[in-house]
Amino acid sequence: MRYLPKSPADREAMLKAIGVRSIDDLFSPIPAEYRLNRDLKVPRQMAESEIVGWFRERSRENGDGYSTFLGAGAYYHYRPVIIDSLISRGEFLTAYTPYQAEISQGTLQSIFEFQTMICELTGMVVANASMYDGSTAAAEAVMMAVRLTGRRSVVIARSVHPEYREVLATYAWHQGMPLATAAFAENGRLNLKELEKAITPDTACVLIQSPNFFGTIEDVAAIAEIAHKGGAMLVVSIAEAVSLGIVEPPRQADVIAMEAQSFGVPLGFGGPYCGVIATREQYVRQMPGRLVGQTTDKHGKRGFVLTLATREQHIRREKATSNICTNQALVALMANIFMTIYGKIGMRELAKQNLAKTAYAAEQLGKSAKLLLNGAPRFNEFVVQTTEDPYAINGRLLGHKIVGGLPLKKFYPELGNAALWCCTELTTRSVIDTAAGLVAESERSLRSRKEADITEEVAR
Amino acid sequence: MKHITRKATRHVNQNEGLIFEKSSAGKTAWRLPPLDVPEVDSAKLLGTAERKDLGSMPEVSEIEIIRHFTRLSTWNYAIDLGMYPLGSCTMKYNPRVNEVVSRLEGLANGHPYQPEKISQGALRIIKTLSDCLTEITGMEAITLQPAAGAHGELTGLLMVRAYHQSIGDPRKKVLIPDSAHGTNPATAAMVGYSVENLKSNARGMVDTAALTAQMNEDVAALMLTNPNTLGVFEQEIHKIAGILHAKGGLLYMDGANMNALVGKVRPGDFGVDVMHLNLHKTFSTPHGGGGPGCGPVAVKQILEPFLPKPVVITKPDGTLGFEYNRPMSVGRVRAFYGNFGMFVRALAYTLANGPDGLRQTTEDAVLNANYIRKGLEGVYDLPYSTPTMHEVVFSDKLQAKKGVKTGDIAKRLIDYGFHPYTVSFPLIVHGALMIEPTESESKEELDLFIEAMRSIAAEVEEDPQTVLDAPHSTRVSRLDEVGAARKPVLRWKPAV
Numbered sequence: 001m002r003y004l005p006k007s008p009a010d011r012e013a014m015l016k017a018i019g020v021r022s023i024d025d026l027f028s029p030i031p032a033e034y035r036l037n038r039d040l041k042v043p044r045q046m047a048e049s050e051i052v053g054w055f056r057e058r059s060r061e062n063g064d065g066y067s068t069f070l071g072a073g074a075y076y077h078y079r080p081v082i083i084d085s086l087i088s089r090g091e092f093l094t095a096y097t098p099y100q101a102e103i104s105q106g107t108l109q110s111i112f113e114f115q116t117m118i119c120e121l122t123g124m125v126v127a128n129a130s131m132y133d134g135s136t137a138a139a140e141a142v143m144m145a146v147r148l149t150g151r152r153s154v155v156i157a158r159s160v161h162p163e164y165r166e167v168l169a170t171y172a173w174h175q176g177m178p179l180a181t182a183a184f185a186e187n188g189r190l191n192l193k194e195l196e197k198a199i200t201p202d203t204a205c206v207l208i209q210s211p212n213f214f215g216t217i218e219d220v221a222a223i224a225e226i227a228h229k230g231g232a233m234l235v236v237s238i239a240e241a242v243s244l245g246i247v248e249p250p251r252q253a254d255v256i257a258m259e260a261q262s263f264g265v266p267l268g269f270g271g272p273y274c275g276v277i278a279t280r281e282q283y284v285r286q287m288p289g290r291l292v293g294q295t296t297d298k299h300g301k302r303g304f305v306l307t308l309a310t311r312e313q314h315i316r317r318e319k320a321t322s323n324i325c326t327n328q329a330l331v332a333l334m335a336n337i338f339m340t341i342y343g344k345i346g347m348r349e350l351a352k353q354n355l356a357k358t359a360y361a362a363e364q365l366g367k368s369a370k371l372l373l374n375g376a377p378r379f380n381e382f383v384v385q386t387t388e389d390p391y392a393i394n395g396r397l398l399g400h401k402i403v404g405g406l407p408l409k410k411f412y413p414e415l416g417n418a419a420l421w422c423c424t425e426l427t428t429r430s431v432i433d434t435a436a437g438l439v440a441e442s443e444r445s446l447r448s449r450k451e452a453d454i455t456e457e458v459a460r
Numbered sequence: 461m462k463h464i465t466r467k468a469t470r471h472v473n474q475n476e477g478l479i480f481e482k483s484s485a486g487k488t489a490w491r492l493p494p495l496d497v498p499e500v501d502s503a504k505l506l507g508t509a510e511r512k513d514l515g516s517m518p519e520v521s522e523i524e525i526i527r528h529f530t531r532l533s534t535w536n537y538a539i540d541l542g543m544y545p546l547g548s549c550t551m552k553y554n555p556r557v558n559e560v561v562s563r564l565e566g567l568a569n570g571h572p573y574q575p576e577k578i579s580q581g582a583l584r585i586i587k588t589l590s591d592c593l594t595e596i597t598g599m600e601a602i603t604l605q606p607a608a609g610a611h612g613e614l615t616g617l618l619m620v621r622a623y624h625q626s627i628g629d630p631r632k633k634v635l636i637p638d639s640a641h642g643t644n645p646a647t648a649a650m651v652g653y654s655v656e657n658l659k660s661n662a663r664g665m666v667d668t669a670a671l672t673a674q675m676n677e678d679v680a681a682l683m684l685t686n687p688n689t690l691g692v693f694e695q696e697i698h699k700i701a702g703i704l705h706a707k708g709g710l711l712y713m714d715g716a717n718m719n720a721l722v723g724k725v726r727p728g729d730f731g732v733d734v735m736h737l738n739l740h741k742t743f744s745t746p747h748g749g750g751g752p753g754c755g756p757v758a759v760k761q762i763l764e765p766f767l768p769k770p771v772v773i774t775k776p777d778g779t780l781g782f783e784y785n786r787p788m789s790v791g792r793v794r795a796f797y798g799n800f801g802m803f804v805r806a807l808a809y810t811l812a813n814g815p816d817g818l819r820q821t822t823e824d825a826v827l828n829a830n831y832i833r834k835g836l837e838g839v840y841d842l843p844y845s846t847p848t849m850h851e852v853v854f855s856d857k858l859q860a861k862k863g864v865k866t867g868d869i870a871k872r873l874i875d876y877g878f879h880p881y882t883v884s885f886p887l888i889v890h891g892a893l894m895i896e897p898t899e900s901e902s903k904e905e906l907d908l909f910i911e912a913m914r915s916i917a918a919e920v921e922e923d924p925q926t927v928l929d930a931p932h933s934t935r936v937s938r939l940d941e942v943g944a945a946r947k948p949v950l951r952w953k954p955a956v
Contacts, residue, residue, distance in 0.1 A: 001817035001820050003552075003555060003812070003899075006824060014903060018833075020830075026826050026830055026847070027724055029849070030693055030724065030725050036729075039819075040722075040723055042815055045812065048557050048812070052557065057581070058564075058581035059567050059581055061566070061581035062582050063566055063574045063579065068574065073796075074573070082525060086526070088559065089530065090540030090541070091537075091540065092529075092533050092749060093538070094540045094554050094746055095537065097750040101939050102871070102874055102937070103874055104537065106531075106534065109532055109535075110529065111749075113480070115950055116480065117517060120517055121517070129750070133607065133795060135792075135795035170768075174651050217509045245514070248510065266801070268570065269567065269571070270795070270797045272752035272754075272802060290750065293944040294949040296939070298940075299937060307950075315642070317645040319649070320646040324608075329748050340479055341489045344519050345514075346488065346489075348511070350492065355500055355505060356500045359500045359505065377506045425492065
């Protein structure tokens with residue numbers, strides 16, 4: 001086996017040094033009746049060239065070469081090449097968690113920079129070194145609010161990503177946390193009257209997403225006021241991090257639970273991504289996940305360490321703020337490099353291109369089909385309602401190597417033939433025009449068929 | 461240094477400040493293509509939601525970013541540089557073909573919501589890895605959705621909870637041995653169970669008499685790591701499973717140490733009902749300074765209905781798809797399908813090994829741990845003489861007489877060119893040195909490690925202060941952790 005650095009003679013010498021006759025002697029603690037006396041039924045050992053060949057085939061079967069209008073929590077942005085050059089360095093890629101600070105300063109300093117930039121972008125005072133993803137970060141942020149307020153129930157906007165809501169429901173299930181949902185209004189924003197009604201003296205927090213699942217930017221200030229008036233905290237989930245370049249961050253939030261996938265992390269069929277929790281200073285000791293802090297060594301030199309570990313499972317065991325151990329450090333490093341590349345000016349320009357592409361696409365698609373949940377400011381997503389089932393339209397788009405917007409029936413049956421479309425800086429005008437053309441064709445043919453039916457009926 | 465350090469030599473490395481300290485207005489590392497659609501007025505589109513300023517985000521050039529992160533990287537120790545004997549956590553070699561295949565266009569850019577018709581490649585990878593892991597563990601069904609080992613524990617215990625509820629027998633407690641990882645009790649608490657501690661016997665194993673006494677109809681499960689954190693195989697594992705099953709409890713196995721078992725014995729065969737795997741540890745996915753992980757949960761058939769949704773199924777036409785209609789499911793534990801990129805890497809590793817490679821890997825891991833044990837026995841105190849599997853736990857009892865603790869020996873090991881072992885864990889060994897070499901070490905590297913550890917033991921006798929002041933060769937000396945926690949500085953701020 002090519003990964004194993006031993007010759008048969010090495011193994012013999014080692015067995016001899018240990019004082020056993022054969023390797024099986026070392027496995028004698030395992031009761032004989034359970035020992036596996038056959039080969040595992042897994043594929044035979046393959047050459048590297050065969051492995052690459054096998055995965056190439058899988059890659060070809062997996063949407064290779066398609067343009068996409070899919071977003072919904074996973075965004076296709078350009079990834080500058082130096083991200084992979086840098087994260088492929090073995091000292092980053094193959095290091096473990098930085099428990100030994102003296103030989104982990106590279107990882108620790110980069111996390112410290114990551115925390116700084118997340119704070120800068122979100123308007124919060126502290127940010128952790130990452131969580132698994134946006135969905136689990138939102139669930140952990142809610143549990144943090146439950147601990148902080150001593151209240152048990154949660155109000156969730158229905159415009160939060162449906163899968164984030166499902167994850168929260170799973171986490172809440174055995175913690176006895178009642179969940180209430182607040183509806184969205186016609187303009188796609190949270191219905192504030194509904195929200196006011198949903199908050200009770202037991203509401204620990206309100207969870208919203210902004211830009212929300214439909215791409216609409218919520219009126220965070222108004223929502224915060226209502227939540228705080230009811231004694232509840234406000235948790236804001238951000239699934240599209242690139243929005244922070246041009247959309248005012250939810251500074252009125254108490255906790256922000258973010259998905260940083262948009263910052264240079266490949267779509268990768270859904271993961272690994274990079275969750276982050278950011279919050280106000282007074283809540284840091286209830287925050288889950290790792291934190292890196294600045295300190296000095298005994299000669300007064302600046303250095304960085306994992307800190308406030310007394311919140312964590314390896315110290316506090318069942319009294320920890322969370323069971324999280326491993327986070328998404330390498331993915332956070334991707335995000336870190338991405339934020340560094342675009343920086344103060346580029347982040348804004350990048351976000352602006354997203355805004356422009358989306359405005360253009362919405363206008364083009366809106367010419368023939370109906371834009372739903374329209375009227376409030378949005379970032380890079382919008383909802384299009386068609387006469388024809390969006391699955392059928394998407395079937396035809398696939399023929400042009402285009403993946404159309406996400407049909408919403410599964411998550412929001414009340415919206416009928418609606419689909420969630422997304423544009424980023426990578427969506428080209430020609431793809432938008434092709435897609436808009438096909439949608440217009442569908443609308444025209446269905447409308448004329450309907451008219452034909454009516455004419456036929458009248459004639460009869 | 462007086463003593464032998466054949467492994468490492470000091471060399472110059474570059475100083476580097478924080479990226480913010482290099483920033484100055486007008487430097488850029490980006491360029492966008494010209495816009496092919498009309499420009500928009502963001503103020504008009506966004507109104508009061510428009511952001512005006514990005515504060516102290518950096519402005520630097522590309523070469524500065526390359527140098528910045530390359531310099532930082534040289535301050536890290538890594539498996540690519542040498543042995544990383546961080547017991548229970550550790551890593552094996554991370555094969556580079558894994559990185560190459562995970563970056564293939566269709567896999568790296570596949571959107572989780574793209575139609576199943578054009579997702580057959582990803583689905584095939586999920587299916588193939590699921591089948592391999594089910595066979596390797598001897599279990600009957602699996603979910604790959606959990607994002608890390610601890611997340612797998614959460615998922616596994618949720619399923620236990622759902623199972624007991626479904627048969628009208630909800631339970632309150634989870635038993636956890638005193639040698640367990642901290643994530644076990646933290647997870648049980650998150651799932652709403654109360655935690656009851658289970659004492660180990662004199663051989664470092666579960667005390668079956670104590671277990672019998674503590675086991676009752678309130679206990680949902682025992683969370684057991686096997687081999688346990690002492691590197692000891694629980695020889696009475698089947699008896700343990702029997703005691704639990706007799707009273708309706710389930711056996712949860714923390715599979716952190718599965719790398720000691722692959723191809724030699726299967727947890728499903730010795731009575732385990734539910735277990736998680738840590739793909740970074742047993743299946744070579746990179747740990748990248750703390751993640752991403754991936755924590756698949758394998759179960760017996762009785763728990764299959766409770767798997768998180770969706771599950772992958774083969775449809776009547778032979779294609780693969782996601783099944784969401786799972787009324788008994790515990791629900792989702794993560795958006796989308798889990799850390800797919802890690803599935804790709806773990807499968808590439810499995811294919812590179814095949815059945816013979818996987819078995820040889822396990823044998824070498826156990827061989828290496830025993831070789832270290834033999835090489836250090838007598839020099840360091842061995843609190844449990846029970847046979848060693850993949851890791852060996854010593855204590856600092858002998859060195860403590862000179863005032864030198866496990867943490868000091870660990871820091872001194874850095875000067876010898878090694879990453880330290882796991883310090884002060886498991887908790888049942890006072891002053892523990894938990895050493896796990898993995899199969900990735902050659903005899904030569906192991907000999908260097910043994911030599912280093914023996915040399916440190918000699919230093920403790922002759923000149924303990926050198927050890928107490930270690931490390932001497934790193935960029936920074938021991939850092940003030942107390943100060944860091946007392947007055948946390950968690951971000952950089954511009955000078956006012």
